[in-house]
Amino acid sequence: MDLNLRHVRAFVSVVQAGSFTRAAALLNLSQPALTVQIQRLEETLAARLLDRTSRTVAPTRLGRELLPVFQRVLRDLDAVVIDTRDLAARRHGVVRVATLPSFAASALAEAIAQFRSEHPRVTFLIKDAIAQRVLDLVRNEDVDLGIVGGDVGDPELSVLYRTSDVLHVIYPRGHPIGALPKVTVDVLAEYPLILMDPATSVRAVVDLAFVGAGRLPTIACEATYMMTAVGMVRAGLGLTILPGSAREIHAEPELRSRLIDDPQFVRSVCLIKKAGRTLPAAAEAFCGTLTGLIVGSPA
Incomplete structure (x- = not known):
């Protein structure tokens, strides 16, 4: 049994208006067309829903019982249509983003505002996580968008936008490295370093740069989060290497940062989504705002 929603709406309109004439005018139908719709609904249900005389129209007992059910169905359907139109028009919705912590508090926060x-x-x-976790969240469609460091070669993921982030060395004020004419891999290799977790995009760049220079870093500690690494530098445990976009660099007034003079210390940053999937309208619209701020972030 397939109920036609136009027939249901016709029945509800007749009962609420108390007249075929008024209901036909509300629905922009002729009275014969409205009568046919009511008849079709009654045929589908195999039951009479309206008692009609030359002067009055009233629902039968079954019609009275079905009226609130039909009204609820129509309200729910109308609400779905309105919500869908609002979503398509980007008037409301939820945008789910997985991001590197360094962007969560900087470009992403500004873009959301x-x-x-x-x-x-x-x-x-927002889910702020290290690079591998961001990739997993996008791949599994737990989020709509991801901001991840490093090149993305996974066929399950599509790169919507790509930029770069230059790495800096972070050191205590007065440290000898601040007085050097430039900072290279050879210089960094002479000091104990607090490096990021091997699963992070920053660590991947640092490791490749040291390998490319034929040097090995002296690792004092490893940290998953940048604020932890900054705290370790403040405690005098060593120097750390962080992206220039990281707000954590400026969190400690007693610490300083400077560019590393080596083109290998550059991290790619990609805005990604699940390949072959259509983004929700709000998420697609947000991409434009986000990329405009990422390109202007410190590099």
Whole structure:
């Protein structure tokens, strides 16, 4: 049994209006066309729903019982249509983003603030994680978008935008490295280093740079989060290497940073999504805002 929603709406309109004439005008139908729709609904249900005389129309007992059910169905359907149109128009929705911690507190936060000033009913779910976790979240469709470091060659992922982030060495104020004319791999190899976790994109860049120079770093500690590495530098455990976009660099007034004079210390940063999947309208719109701020972030 297939109920036609137009027939259901016709029945509800007649009962609410108390008249075929008024209901036909509300639905922009002729009275004969409205009568046919009611008849078709009754044929589908194999039951009479309206008692009609020359002057009055009233629902039968079954019609009275079905009226609130039909009204609820129509309200729910209308709500779905309105919500879908709002989503398509980007008036509301949820944008889910997995991101490197270095971007979560900088370019991403600024992009969200800018986007929500124009789309206040759009909300965001942010998962800040190391590179491998970001890739997994996008691949498994737990998020719509990912901001990840390093080149992305996974066929299950599509790169929407690519930029770069130059790495800096972080050191205590007054440290000898601050007085050198330039910082190279050879210089860095002379000091104990606090390096990021091997699963992070920053660590991958650092390891490749040292290998390419034929040197080995002196690792004092490893940290998963940049703020932890900054704290270790503050405690005098060594120097660390972080991306120039990281807000953590400026969190400690007693620490300094400077560019590493080696083109190998550059991290690719990619905005990605699951390959072959259509982004929700709000997420697609947010991409434009986000890429505009990423390109302007420190490199």
